[in-house]
Amino acid sequence: MMATNIIDFQNCFIFIFLCFFSLLCYTLFFRKPKDFTLPPSPLSLPIIGHLHLLLSVLIHRSLQKLSSKYGYILYLRIFSSPIVLVSSASVAYEIFRAHDVNISSRGFPPSEDSLFAGSSSFISAPYGDYFKFMKKVLVTNLLGTQALKRSRRVRADELDRFYNNLYEKAVKKETVEIFEEVLNLTWTCCWQVMETKMQRIRSLGTISNRFMWHYHAGTNTMDIGRDHQQPQDTWRLRRELDSVVGTTRLIQETDLPNLPYLQAVVKEGLRLHPPEPIFERFSQEGCRVGGFYVPEKTTIMVNAYAVMRDPKYWADPDEFKPERFLDTWQKEERKEQALKYIPFGRGRRGCPGENLAYIFIGTAIGVMVQGFEWKFKEEKVNMEEVVVGLSLSMTHPLKCTPVARTLNPLILN
Template sequence: MAAVVFENCFILFLICIFSLLCYSFIFKKPKNSRRGRDLPPSPPSLPIVGHLHLLLSTLTHKSLQKISSKYGSLLHLRFLNVPIILVSSASMAYEIFKAHDLNISDRGVSANGESLVFGSSGFLFAPYGDYLKFMKKLAVTKLLRPQALEQAQGVRAVELERFYANLLEKAKKKESVEIGMEVMKLTSNMIFRMSMGRRYSEESGYAERVMELTTKSFNLTKKIFFANMLRTTLGKLGISLFRKEIMGVSCEYDQLLERILVEHEETLAEDDQDKDMMDFLLEVCGDEKAEYKITRDHIKSLFVEVFLGGTDPSTRATEWTMAEILNNHKILEKMRQEIDTVVGKARLIQESDLPNLPYLQAVVKEGLRMYPPIPLVLREFQESCEIKGYYVPEKTGLVVNVYGVMRDPDSWEDPDEFKPERFLDYASRSGQEEQMREQGMKYLPFGAGRRGCLGSNLASILQGTAIGTMVQCFDWRVKGDKINMEETLGGLILTMATPLECTPVPRLGPF
């Protein structure tokens, strides 16, 4: 009986959806009129679903890349009743970010109410306004400034040594390791201790708990964006999808972060040299003269997003790059030769070595080019505008397929081949400043414009030292001749379909 009732309710629900969509597309006039001006080109669409049928693969970035290669690098698409401008070339990305950066400074994603995970007090989806400007200024001048990164170098060095020691222990036991999992532990510990304080040891269990919650949050991201898309279409029905799951993770974060906040308040350091990110934010929270009055929820949400933005994307980028290195023996040997020459064989690689290791840096950049952790950049046009003579209505979504941009054959020679050498002279190329900026739009692993990633320097350090350690200190035994490089999307993160698992064999050391 219960099953029949559920089935009837589900059928009624589908009828409601279908009726609403029919009303929207058949009887209701578009909110934004073209006013006689042409929208960008658009592939053939279907009633109701629009271009949704073209996303045949779960790999959305590849489906969009295929669409662009057939119909052009600037397209107008519609998914259900959600209009989208799709950009897939460096020249078009440059045109938009140069002329319309402020207009596209909002992500166009609704915040999840009071949740600490992508919620209204967060930084990631905040509208471009006073709060966002204040937090961005704080990040640039206090939290992620070069002096702050240098100050925390000792913490990262300790965690890197622990990472090396853990791999060495597994190597002695001839155990296989999942590279992604080991790198996730490294990045989680580094970011946790940089942001929450050097006072916390591994035994506190806090960093491990944060990693668990971060994994839960990333598993929810696809659901959150799906719910946001349906909210745009079905908002009048008052449907709130996945709210229970989202708020469950949010409550767990809240309990953990409140405990850490209280501990910081009790032992707030007076010496600037001992202050961490949490200490600085608590001071700002208590400053009545601050440009913007932030709350405890603002602090908690910021740290949730620091964990989300700093751990899984860096981990996946490192895993992809290591897979390419192990698939290309010549690249591996060239990296080792450079590291052995600069660092030697008597000590572990350090952050201070990175500027003297141009080939290692080129390998890291090439990994990010081929496998950007977040392959799609999402924005929204706040006002109507004109691009290349085409009319774009206000509140139209913007999707920049950075995966497609960085594999565009018009911009990159042999775009699907792993060639680090292409970056060896990238920074030193001469030319006019304007031309260099346009050229830079070929390479967008951290986004661009006002909403570009603020932690790109830290991410490069984490990836460079992790990859450098694994290449310098170990040989790696893999199953089969080649590593499986098939892709999947873990939430919105580009992930290996088959996790990279191999056995470390000591090459140097122990140090």
């Protein structure tokens, strides 16, 4: 009987010891730290969490309003999956400055990658040796400075064809869709770059579309009797093109560094209407951002649309003002410790085709403004937006009729 009591006591002691040891291990290794403070979170629903807040057609705008109400860094939950939403230029700066390696991998591969290349594609590959090797190959052979120089003649030939096509339609007084025309130009030159995101290529036509859209929106404020008068920004752009390029040849890529206002127009279009309004990252380890704790294995959504309209860093953020990029805004960005301009993402997973995009957009817009006037069928352009795949576009693509400039007609070399 005494032996049985001793055995029971020993078992009880062992059980108590194991419980104490487990509690100690949890306290030391698994318990949340005292400064574990998640970002603020809107009211969630049982089971689905914040899913109802992400069902908007224009999710980037919905999330922008949500951030304006609750804060520029938010904690959301979709079922059991945690999400941290970033909508601030200063928080974006902190993420990419201090945590870029940690957030350079992705969670589940996006749907468009899975459809075209599967989970082993370059876009969805985790950050590591394979990703770095493939990015190096891509930049060296297709998108780097030297590679772009080697392929410059191909793009120049396509740009001439682009102009000739518009000129023929101008003679026939045909209505064209700007998006489709520029998309054809970029696709012809870029069809072989299958591992770069196709919405990046698609966005080139969108941005040209956007510029002409702003151009027409400016004419709506004028007197009806001066309906064909150019708005100030287009007049300034055409004057720069005529001054630098002249009227006897088309714009070339090598002209772009000498066309600061054209570059400003492109950047302003991308700021207001980024090709991918929201991009996603994934935290491998827990980290602190904006004074809050971001747990490991958390999806980080950066709302580029909201960041580039952050009123703390952009004066009149919803206005189309290319002049803002003629100032020392880059120096101000570094001084303010903010990352306020991110149309192509940032960091190790930023779009490797960014330089090529600026070339295409700049030369395409240059040709359209340099060689043509534009007549719009609608008195007022429908300014509604739509997200196609992951790209921001116009609900009703802009259609207009090119009119070849009769003064100092262009003579192609």
